Amino acid sequence: xxxxxxxxxGLVKPSEILSLTCSVSSGSISTYYWSWIRQPPGKGLEWIGxxxxxxxxxxxxxxxxxxxxxxxxxxxxxxxxxxxxTAADTAVYYCAxxxxxxxxxxxxxxxxYMDVWGKGTTVTVS
Amino acid sequence: xxxxxxxxxxxxxxxxxxxxxxxxxxSNIGNNAVSWYQHLPGKAPxxxxxxxxxxxxxxxxxFSGSKSGTSASLxxxxxxxxxxxxxxxxxxxxxxxGPVFGxxxxxxxx
Numbered sequence: 001x002x003x004x005x006x007x008x009x010g011l012v013k014p015s016e017i018l019s020l021t022c023s024v025s026s027g028s029i030s031t032y033y034w035s036w037i038r039q040p041p042g043k044g045l046e047w048i049g050x051x052x053x054x055x056x057x058x059x060x061x062x063x064x065x066x067x068x069x070x071x072x073x074x075x076x077x078x079x080x081x082x083x084x085x086t087a088a089d090t091a092v093y094y095c096a097x098x099x100x101x102x103x104x105x106x107x108x109x110x111x112x113y114m115d116v117w118g119k120g121t122t123v124t125v126s
Numbered sequence: 127x128x129x130x131x132x133x134x135x136x137x138x139x140x141x142x143x144x145x146x147x148x149x150x151x152x153s154n155i156g157n158n159a160v161s162w163y164q165h166l167p168g169k170a171p172x173x174x175x176x177x178x179x180x181x182x183x184x185x186x187x188x189f190s191g192s193k194s195g196t197s198a199s200l201x202x203x204x205x206x207x208x209x210x211x212x213x214x215x216x217x218x219x220x221x222x223x224g225p226v227f228g229x230x231x232x233x234x235x236x
Contacts (some may be wrong), residue, residue, distance in 0.1 A: 035225075044128055044230040045171070045214055047222075058223045094171065098225075103159070103177065112218040112225065113161035113176035120170060 002027055004095050004118035012089075012125050018082040022095030022118060029076045033098035035114060036069060037079045038091040046091075050098050051078060085125045092120040129154065129226035132214050137234040143203040146231045149213030150196050154226050158218040160198040165230070166211040170201055174213075175200060207235050 008020035015059040022034070036048040049059035051069045059067045063082070071078040082089060103109040128171045131149040138144040162175040169189065173182055175191035178198065198215055214229040 017209070045165075045227045047225050050224060060224065096171075099176075101177075109159075110178040111159045111161075111180075113159075113216070114163075114171075114225070115173050115175060115176070115182065117172070118169040123177065 001025075002097065002116050003115055004091060004097065005120045006095050006121040007122070008121060010121060010122055010124060012085055014086055014125055016079070016082055016094075018085050018089060018123055019124070020080045020095075020121065020123070022078050022080075024076045024078070024097075025097045028073075029078065030073050033100060034069075034071065034078045035098040037094045037096060037114075039094070039120075040088070040091040045094075048080065048082075048093075052116060056072055087125050090123065090125045092122050094118055094120045128229035129219065130217065130228035132213075132215060132228035132231045134229070135232045135234065138205055139236045140205050140207065142205050143201060144205060144233065146200045146202075146213050146215075148198045148200070148228050148235070150198075150217060150226070152196060153221050154217040154219040155193065155198055156194075156196040157220055160191065160193055160215055160217045162189075162198075162200045163214045163216065164209075164211055165214060171214070182223055202233070205235050209233060210235050 005023045010022040012018045037069045051057045066083045068081040095118045097116040101111045159177045162218045163171040165171045174189045178193040179191045188203045212230045
């Protein structure tokens with residue numbers, strides 16, 4: 001059973017860099033995709049970005065200029081870096097395993113979903 | 127404003143059945159499978175449905191999913207008070223190359 005744990009500062013000053021790490025309990029981090037998602041207070045979930053087993057990344061266009069996601073395979077961890085933060089970046093931040101599974105019902109069709117989530121970490125920008 | 131549209135709230139009595147709708151477009155629900163998540167207060171989101179209607183191991187068969195065109199639904203039968211929480215639909219968006227979320231639906235078991 002894989003579990004994920006987010007860690008990092010709970011308080012970040014405006015204009016500074018938010019840095020979080022997600023520790024993966026077991027298994028190879030290299031064989032899956034990994035995502036960051038956040039939930040601002042009173043709002044819904046928002047995808048931040050993901051990193052693939054190849055090391056390639058995709059980011060939400062609304063955050064792309066400020067986001068970097070990286071992976072440290074030797075430590076089984078992946079990280080989020082968000083620069084130039086403002087109060088609007090105050091949120092609970094979740095890491096998740098992002099799956100791409102082939103459909104058994106359609107050729108060349110894949111299911112995308114997040115099957116394992118961390119419990120989340122609250123980050124306040126103030 | 128979320129890309130996928132869900133009702134903000136639904137409510138139903140214990141032991142009854144409730145459905146939560148999720149509306150999108152051709153670039154997301156219309157062309158990709160939908161997943162559903164349960165988010166209980168203070169807990170990590172939990173995958174309930176993937177591939178439109180597939181349940182992961184360990185998820186109760188009280189939860190079921192369906193999809194037609196650019197809309198999807200989550201049905202929960204035999205409601206328990208423990209089901210109270212927020213439910214989100216998600217689908218990959220071809221324009222984004224990543225997932226888009228519904229705004230979430232708060233379920234109240236009366």
